[in-house]
Amino acid sequence: xxxxxxxxxxxxxxxxxxxxxxxxxxxxxxxxxxxxxxxxxxxxxxxxxxxxxxxxxxxxxxxxxxxxxxxxxxxxxxxxxxxxxxxxxxxxxxxxxxxxxxxxxxxxxxxxxxxxxxxxxxxxxxxxxxxxxxxxxxxxxxxxxxxxxxxxxxxxxxxxxxxxxxxxxxxxxxxxxxxxxxxxxxxxxxxxxxxxxxxxxxxxxxxxxxxxxxxxxxxxxxxxxxxxxxxxxxxxxxxxxxxxxxxxxxxxxxxxxxxxxxxxxxxxxxxxxxxxxxxxxxxxxxxxxxxxxxxxxxxxxxxxxxxxxxxxxxxxxxxxxxxxxxxxxxxxxxxxxxxxxxxxxxxxxxxxxxxxxxxxxxxxxxxxxxxxxxxxxxxxxxxxxxxxxxxxxxxxxxxxxxxxxxxxxxxxxxxxxxxxxxxxxxxxxxxxxxxxxxxxxxxxxxxxxxxxxxxxxxxxxxxxxxxxxxxxxxxxxxxxxxxxxxxxxxxxxxxxxxxxxxxxxxxxxxxxxxxxxxxxxxxxxxxxxxxxxxxxxxxxxxxxxxxxxxxxxxxxxxxxxxxxxxxxxxxxxxxxxxxxxxxxxxxxxxxxxxxxxxxxxxxxxxxxxxxxxxxxxxxxxxxxxxxxxxxxxxxxxxxxxxxxxxxxxxxxxxxxxxxxxx
Amino acid sequence: xxxxxxxxxxxxxxxxxxxxxxxxxxxxxxxxxxxxxxxxxxxxxxxxxxxxxxxxxxxxxxxxxxxxxxxxxxxxxxxxxxxxxxxxxxxxxxxxxxxxxxxxxxxxxxxxxxxxxxxxxxxxxxxxxxxxxxxxxxxxxxxxx
Numbered sequence: 054x055x056x057x058x059x060x061x062x063x064x065x066x067x068x069x070x071x072x073x074x075x076x077x078x079x080x081x082x083x084x085x086x087x088x089x090x091x092x093x094x095x096x097x098x099x100x101x102x103x104x105x106x107x108x109x110x111x112x113x114x115x116x117x118x119x120x121x122x123x124x125x126x127x128x129x130x131x132x133x134x135x136x137x138x139x140x141x142x143x144x145x146x147x148x149x150x151x152x153x154x155x156x157x158x159x160x161x162x163x164x165x166x167x168x169x170x171x172x173x174x175x176x177x178x179x180x181x182x183x184x185x186x187x188x189x190x191x192x193x194x195x196x197x198x199x200x201x202x203x204x205x206x207x208x209x210x211x212x213x214x215x216x217x218x219x220x221x222x223x224x225x226x227x228x229x230x231x232x233x234x235x236x237x238x239x240x241x242x243x244x245x246x247x248x249x250x251x252x253x254x255x256x257x258x259x260x261x262x263x264x265x266x267x268x269x270x271x272x273x274x275x276x277x278x279x280x281x282x283x284x285x286x287x288x289x290x291x292x293x294x295x296x297x298x299x300x301x302x303x304x305x306x307x308x309x310x311x312x313x314x315x316x317x318x319x320x321x322x323x324x325x326x327x328x329x330x331x332x333x334x335x336x337x338x339x340x341x342x343x344x345x346x347x348x349x350x351x352x353x354x355x356x357x358x359x360x361x362x363x364x365x366x367x368x369x370x371x372x373x374x375x376x377x378x379x380x381x382x383x384x385x386x387x388x389x390x391x392x393x394x395x396x397x398x399x400x401x402x403x404x405x406x407x408x409x410x411x412x413x414x415x416x417x418x419x420x421x422x423x424x425x426x427x428x429x430x431x432x433x434x435x436x437x438x439x440x441x442x443x444x445x446x447x448x449x450x451x452x453x454x455x456x457x458x459x460x461x462x463x464x465x466x467x468x469x470x471x472x473x474x475x476x477x478x479x480x481x482x483x484x485x486x487x488x489x490x491x492x493x494x495x496x497x498x499x500x501x502x503x504x505x506x507x508x509x510x511x512x513x514x515x516x517x518x519x520x521x522x523x524x525x526x527x528x529x530x531x532x533x534x535x536x537x538x539x540x541x542x543x544x545x546x547x548x549x550x551x552x553x554x555x556x557x558x559x560x561x562x563x564x565x566x567x568x569x570x571x572x573x574x575x576x577x578x579x580x581x582x583x584x585x586x587x588x589x590x591x592x593x594x595x596x597x598x599x600x601x602x603x604x605x606x607x608x609x610x611x612x613x614x615x616x617x618x619x620x621x622x623x624x625x626x627x628x629x630x631x632x633x634x635x636x637x638x639x640x641x642x643x644x645x646x647x648x649x650x651x652x653x654x655x656x657x658x659x660x661x662x663x664x665x666x667x668x669x670x671x672x673x674x675x676x677x678x679x680x681x682x683x684x685x686x687x688x689x690x691x692x693x694x695x696x697x698x699x700x701x702x703x704x705x706x707x708x709x710x711x712x713x714x715x
Numbered sequence: 716x717x718x719x720x721x722x723x724x725x726x727x728x729x730x731x732x733x734x735x736x737x738x739x740x741x742x743x744x745x746x747x748x749x750x751x752x753x754x755x756x757x758x759x760x761x762x763x764x765x766x767x768x769x770x771x772x773x774x775x776x777x778x779x780x781x782x783x784x785x786x787x788x789x790x791x792x793x794x795x796x797x798x799x800x801x802x803x804x805x806x807x808x809x810x811x812x813x814x815x816x817x818x819x820x821x822x823x824x825x826x827x828x829x830x831x832x833x834x835x836x837x838x839x840x841x842x843x844x845x846x847x848x849x850x851x852x853x854x855x856x857x858x859x860x
Contacts, residue, residue: 688814690746690807691738698734 054110060129062103062111063146066156067195069096069103074188081181089181090171093188097164100195104160108153116575124149124577128201135204139260147201147264150575151411155334156198158415162326162422163191165548169426170318172545173433179223183316186223190216194327198334203252203262206335210248210299213328214241220323221315233314240308244298251291258284268341268577278345289342289349296332300386303360307637309383313375317429320375325382325425326418333389333414337407340396340578347397351494354394354487358504361387363635365511369518370621370631374428374439377519378421381465384508385417391501392480397494398487404579408570409483412560413476415569420464420473420556426549427458430541431523436533441519446528450538453546455524460553462520464560466513467599472560474595479564481505481591506594513602518617521610722763729756743795743805747788754784804829 054062073096081089107127116125131144148156167187174183193212200206222234252262258277259267268274278285296302301309312324323329336343336353343350361384368380392410396403432439434451448455464473484505488498530538540546563569574580609617621628630636685696729752736749758777765773795805802809806829 683815686813686815688811691741695738698738 054106054114059107059111059114059127062106063127063129063148063199064131065103066100066107066160067146067192067199069099070188070191070195072096074185074192077181077185077188081185085181087175087180089184090167093184094164094167094171096188097160097167097191100191101157101160101164104153104157104195107148108157112148112150112153112575123575125575127153140256140262142202142204142262144205145201146196146199148199149577150573151334151337152198154411154415154569154573156195158418159194159198159327160191162418162552163187163194163322165552166318166322166326166422166426169321169429169545169548170316172542173318173429174316183220183223186216186219187318187322190220190323190328194331197331201264203255203264203267207245207249207252210295210331210335211245213323213331214238214245214299217241217312217323217328220319221312223315223319227314230314233308233311237308237312240305241298244295244305246294247291247298248295251288251295254284254288254291258288264338264577268339271341274341274345285342286346286349289339289346290352292339292342293336293349293353296336296390297356298332299335300329300332300390301383302332302356302387302390303363304637304641306360306364306383307634307641310376310379310634313373313379317375317425317432320379321422321425321429324379325421329382329386330389330414330418333386333393333410336390336393337411340403340407343393344396344400344403344578347492347494350394350397351497352394354391354397354498354501357387357390357392357394358501358508359387360384361391361508362504362511363387365508365515366631367634368515369511370628372441374431374441374519374523375425377441377515378424378428381424381512381516382421384512385413385421385465388477388480388505388508389413389417391505392483394501395483395487395498397492398490398498399492399495402483402486402490404574405479405486406483407576407579408573409476409479411573412479412564412569416464416472416476416556416560416564419552419559420461420471423457423549423552423556424461424465426545426552427454427461430454430545430549431458433541433545434534434538435531436535438531438533441522443531444529444534445522445526446524447538448524449528450530451524451540453540453549457546457549457553458520458524460556462516464556465516466603467509467595468513468603469596469599470561471557472555472564474599475560475564477509478588478592478595481509481595482588485588485591506598509595509598510602513599514606517603517606518610521606525611526614719763719767722766723760726756726759726763729753729759731756741807743798743807744792746807747791747795751784751788754780 070093073092076092077085077089085092111127112125115127126147126149128145128147131146133141133143135142167184170183170187174180177183190213193209193216197206197209197213200209218234218238221237222230224230225234255267256262258281259273261267274285298305309324309329313320315324343353364380364384364387368377368384371377371380389410392406392413395406395409398406428439431444431447431451431454434447434454435444438444460471464471467474467477481502484498484502488495488502490498541549609620633639685692733749733751733753733756736752737746740746740749758780761773761780762777765771765777798810799805808829
């Protein structure tokens with residue numbers, strides 16, 4: 054692959070969806086209409102092809118060459134955006150190993166979800182709008198991944214946030230969808246505010262915003278760590294705050310479950326596979342920065358572990374199938390952060406930790422997208438009912454969906470040899486390695502290791518609870534489903550089958566075979582050469598957790614169906630806490646929303662009574678002055694004539710007087 | 716000299732009568748006539764002074780004024796016809812849209828009502844029809860919308 058070909062391929066990745074977005078936005082409503090998906094799918098094929106080109110040809114071609122050969126990256130200049138004083142921000146696409154893996158995953162999942170959407174969104178009045186926003190999202194996401202500069206990263210970070218907002222509120226006539234979109238946007242603002250502060254601090258500290266300038270010079274980093282103790286900790290902490298918002302970690306996790314108001318393909322693509330993992334990607338990308346701040350990494354691990362456990366506990370009792378999956382997404386993202394935080398265990402764990410996190414991100418994207426799309430398929434045939442209490446025994450009616458959901462559930466539970474198993478095992482191995490690390494914080498990871506195993510157990514349980522409740526038992530359908538619920542059309546089931554194959558096999562294909570680790574290790578900040586670690590102890594623990602969880606779910610929901618109800622009655626308090634999501638929404642309402650509403654009310658009163666009074670008073674003065682002269686204008690011609698005559702007489706008198714006097 | 720005095724006196728009386736008439740009458744035509752009266756008073760002054768000085772410019776002016784007054788009267792009367800067709804009255808008080816609303820009238824006293832329209836007055840004179848009769852029923856329907 055020549056240099057020119059590499060650059061063109063790199064630009065095509067975001068360029069094609071951007072062009073599709075413009076085309077659909079301009080002509081979709083009037084002309085393309087039900088053909089609106091063609092430009093989108095074509096553009097995604099182009100993007101996927103280019104991504105694969107960069108991943109498989111572009112980067113290996115230049116690996117080992119040049120002065121910085123161990124960190125190969127494909128780079129394509131765009132244009133100079135801002136150049137003021139020392140600030141030099143240019144839009145420049147850069148794909149290193151991590152970026153190439155990420156962008157390939159993004160475009161592949163996007164393509165499959167787009168094909169699925171053709172069936173799922175058929176007949177929707179907003180068909181063209183859906184595909185325009187979808188293309189815009191893929192554009193923003195690939196720009197986010199390929200950015201080579203913190204400011205550009207931030208711009209597209211907001212860009213994906215905007216697309217998320219638009220697509221959550223896709224059915225904006227539904228009040229719940231509009232409220233969910235607003236909630237997602239506002240909660241993300243908190244994280245983004247922290248992220249922006251972090252970017253400012255980077256600018257203040259390093260004098261540049263380029264990845265190369267910030268992350269690429271280890272000497273500078275160490276110098277700064279010595280000169281300004283605490284500065285790097287602040288930067289990392291603020292960046293992590295941004296990741297907490299975007300990736301729905303505690304305490305900003307509340308928006309993601311509500312985001313399920315959007316169409317199912319959106320939940321699959323944005324709120325499971327790609328956008329929410331942007332936080333993980335960003336933290337992994339900033340590894341050289343984070344290794345200088347082990348304490349922040351410990352916080353990352355702590356928050357990740359806590360979120361994983363919390364979300365898993367909530368997911369145990371939810372009745373809404375998509376919400377179960379949403380909480381499992383939160384939980385799995387927590388798992389990834391836990392893995393990233395393991396780098397605090399010592400310098401020797403860094404590569405293992407980041408590899409584990411990105412590997413889990415990669416496999417998770419496939420099986421979670423698969424689960425969401427399968428849930429969407431269930432919704433499709435059940436007449437948009439998603440409450441698990443209202444249907445069961447769908448095995449017979451939805452054979453394909455049943456099998457694909459099973460594949461996704463096995464992968465999510467970490468059943469041996471599925472892709473989730475390999476990546477989860479690697480995370481457990483990373484946590485175990487961190488607990489034996491040389492760092493000061495190594496001992497803390499013993500607790501986190503325990504958390505991780507418990508979470509794995511809970512994950513297997515709630516995933517299979519959803520599976521058994523939905524697909525097993527007697528066949529029951531809600532009234533909305535009509536007389537004969539039917540399987541989804543091939544345009545929806547084929548992407549499901551492809552994703553199911555990925556969910557089962559991709560982990561085994563690239564993880565233990567040693568393709569993923571060494572390739573990713575070419576990324577800056579990681580030290581290369583490590584093979585896939587096979588740690589028997591964590592693998593055994595993970596497998597045991599998965600199998601016990603699945604068996605428990607079978608026992609509780611199929612083996613002796615009354616058991617779950619009895620359990621719920623025995624532990625009413627715990628059950629209610631979990632069902633009500635540990636009351637986080639209520640706590641936020643009391644601590645944040647209510648006080649802010651009070652402030653807003655105060656502002657309104659001030660505005661209505663003080664500001665408006667002053668403004669009206671200012672307007673009143675000319676009015677009063679005018680009222681002195683107003684009677685003159687009474688509309689009576691005679692009055693006007695009289696006034697004119699009197700005036701004329703007065704003038705004459707004055708002139709004659711002046712002459713006589715002169 | 717006394718001869719001139721008489722001329723000026725007649726001119727002043729004409730002007731004053733015109734002014735009083737203009738201010739007190741409400742009928743548009745009467746107001747126009749009063750205005751004409753004022754104009755003629757002024758013309759008489761011009762002619763008188765012209766005669767005194769033996770200068771014919773003043774006479775010429777007077778002729779001009781008569782001509783202009785004729786034109787002006789023609790335009791004014793045409794306007795009155797148009798206004799009459801709108802409101803079916805010649806009372807000046809029917810048109811006071813430019814005034815401020817809600818003001819008491821200048822006299823302060825009880826205002827007499829605007830002159831009622833005589834049924835006979837509704838039948839304004841019309842021209843003898845010539846050529847094709849315009850189809851006004853359709854246009855009326857349009858206007859109503």
